[in-house]
Amino acid sequence: MSRVSAAAAFCATLKRDLLISIKRRNEVLNPFMFFLIVVSLFPLGISPEGAMLRQIAAGVIWIAVLLASMLSMDSLYRSDYEDGSLEQLLLSSQPLYLLVFAKNIAHWLVSGLPVIVVSPLLAYMLSLPAAGYPALVLSLLLGVPVVGMVGSIAVALTVGLGSRGLILAVIAVPMSVPVLIFGTLAVQNSLAGASPVGYLALLGAMLAAAASLAPVATAAALRIALHG
Amino acid sequence: MAGRWQWLHRLGSPRWFYATTTRWLPWLAGAMALLLAVGTVWALLYLPPDYQQGDTSRILVVHVAVAGASLSFFPLMAVAGTVTLVWRIKLADMVAKNAAPLGAWFSFLTLATGSIWGSVSWGTWWEWTDSRLVSMLFQFFLLLGVISLRAALDNSATAARACALLSIVGCINVVVIKYSVQWWNTLHQPPSPISMQVGSPNGPEFWVATAIMAVAVYLFLALSLILATRNEILERESKAQWVRELALGAT
C-alpha cells in the first residue's frame, strides 16, 4: 500500500479548505465586516477627537481582532464535523496535527490576513500616529496566528456542541490575553519613540510555541471530541 | 509489568479511596479545626497592628493563605487531567470535576478579600496595577471556562477527557498570563502619591500566623475536595455492591 506523503496530504487539505472558504465567501466576510463595525463604534461611543482616540487606538484594534477571530473560528471545524469530513480526517493515516496545521493556515489566510492588511486604514481612522503603523501591522502579523491556533484548541473541544451558549468565547478569549497585552505594548512603545522589537520578539516566541504545540493539542482535542 | 500497573490501578480504585479516606477523615477534620482556631485567634487577638496598615493587616493573614491555596488548583487539575488522559483512571476525573468549582470559589474569595484589603491600603476597591490580583481574575475566568465546558458536554466520558485537556492547556495559560500581566504592570505603574506596593507587614508574628492559617486552609481544601469526591464516588458507583451495602448500613 503506497501511502501518500504527509506533505501531499497537507497541501490537499490546505487547497480544499481554501476552496471551501472561496465558495462560502459570505461565511468569511461576515467576521471581517463585524471587525470593521466594532472598530468604528469606538469613536462614536467614547469621543471623536484625536487626542483621546490616539491612546486607545491600538487596544481597540486588537480587541476587535480578538472578537472577530472568535466568530470566524467558530466555523473552523463545525461544517466538517456535521458532514463527516472530520472523521475522514481522523481516519487518514497521515499525522493529524499536520492536517490540523494546514486547516489553521487556511483559516488564517482567509480571515487573519484581510484584518492585518486593513488595520493601517483603521489605525488612521482612529488617528493613530503614522509612527505606530509598522509596529501595529507586525504585532498583528505575529499575534493573530497565535490567537487562531490557541483558539482552535477550544474550537476542537467544543466542536460537538454547536454554537449554543458561545462557550467557545468563554474558553478561548482568556487564553489570548498575553497576545493582547504584548500586541498593544508593542504599538504604544513605538509611539513613545522606543523600539517595539522587544515585544515583537516576545510575540514571535509565542508564535513559535503556538505553531509547534497547539496543533498537537488540537489533534488530541479532536480525537476526544469525536469519541462522543 | 503487571505488578507495577496493578499498584497504580489499585491506588486509583474508587473503593480503595473511599475506604482510606473514611479512616483519615476524622484526623484531617480535627487538625484543620485546631489550626483554623489557632490561626484565627492569633490573627485577630494577638497580632500587633502594623505601623502602616493598622489592624487591616489581620485581613492579609486570611488573604495570603487563601491566595496561596487557590494558586494550587490549576496544577492539581492539570495533574489529575494527565492521569485521566494517560491512564484513564476514573478517580482522577472525579477529583478534577470537583476541584474546578472549589477552585472558582477560592479564586473568588481571594479577589474579595484582596479588594476589601485594597480598599483601605490603596484607597480603591479594584487596582489594575496589582498583577497578582489581575492574574487571579483571569485564573477565575479560566476556571469558569472549565466548569462551563464540563456542564456543556453531556457525554460524561468525553467531558472528562475534554476538561482534562482544557485544564492542562489552562494551567500553562495561567502561568503565561501571570508573567505577562506582571510585565505589563511594571510599565503601567502610575506615579501615585502613596506607593502602590504597600509592603507586607513586618515582624515574625505575622508570618507565623499566616503560615498556620495557610496550612489550615490547605487542610480545609483537602477536606472539602475529599468530601465532594466521596459523594461523586457514591453517585458513579451507585450500582456497585459495596455502595449498596453502605447505603443500607448508613440509613
Add this chain to the structure above:
Amino acid sequence: MIENPQHSSPLFEVRELSCEREGHVLFRKLGFSLDRGEILQVRGSNGAGKTSLLRIVCGLDGSHQGELRWQGVPLASCIDDFHSELLYIGHRLGVNQALTPLENLRWSCRLHDRVGDGEIRDALAELGLASHENLPCRSLSAGQQQRVSLARLLLRDAPLWALDEPFASLDAAGIALLEKLLLRHSRSGGAAMVTTHHVLGIPCLRVLTLGLPQ
C-alpha cells in the same frame, strides 16, 4: 469461538469486547473474527450499538474494554497502517455540501493514495453521476450524495470496508450496484463490515445480531 485453523491470523479479530454508554451496557464480551473474502452484516434494533461497534472497530471510539487485532497485531500499535487499509463510510458521508463531487473525492482519496481526476470521473460515471461532476453537492439528492461517498469504494483498494447503513437512501439500482461492489470486493479477497437491515444476497455472509436481551 474455535481458534482459526489456518496458521495465518485473521484479517481482523475482536475479543472480549464490552461497551457501555452512560451506564447502559450495549454488549458484553463480544468476539468475532473477519477473514479475507468475508462480509459481516451487523444487525440489531435502533440503539443496539451497531454504529458504536463500527466506530470502535475503526478506532474512532476509545471508550470500550476488550481487544482488537489487525492481522494479529493489536490495533493500538499499528493504527496508522490499519487506517491506510481501512475505508469507513459513516452516517455522515464525509461529503462537503459546498464542494462538487469531483473536489470532494479528490481530497478524501488524496489523503490515502495518489488518484488522478480521470479515475475519479470514471468512478462517478460508474455510479451514474457522470453529469453531476461539477455541481455543488448541496444540489444533489441524499441518494446521489450517498453514491458520491460510495465512489470511494472504487477509488481506494482498501482491504477492509466499514460501511454504516450504506443502503439507507439508495434506490433499487443503487442497492444492486452496491451489492455488486461488495461481491467484487469479497471475491478479490477483501473483507467488509456492513450495518444494515437490508437482506444481502451475498454468499459467505455472516450476520452479527446486536441488542439481544441480556
Add this chain to the structure above:
Amino acid sequence: MLAELQFDSLQEFLAMGGYAFNVWSVYALFAVFVFANLALPLRRRRLILRRLAARGDLAQSPAAAEQSGWEVSTVGEELQEQQREQKEQREQEEQGTKP
C-alpha cells in the same frame, strides 16, 4: 514568646482600630466559605445515601462473566429465515393496502 492580648476591651476589639467593617467582613466571608464548603458536601452525602437506600431493592445487574447482548450466525439458515421474514412483511403490506 508569649504574645500579649492586643485589645483592652470588647468595644476596642470590635472597633478593630477603625477598620471594623473591612476586617469583620473578611472574616465573616471566610467563615461562611469554610462552613458552606463543608456542610454542603455532607448534606449532599446524606441525600445520596437516602436515595440509594430507597432504591436498595434494585435487581442485580447481570454478572459480568458471561457474554450477552449479541450472537453471530453464519449464512446457512440465517439467510432463508431473513428472506421468509421479508416475504411476510411484503404480504402484510399488500393486505394492508387492499381493503
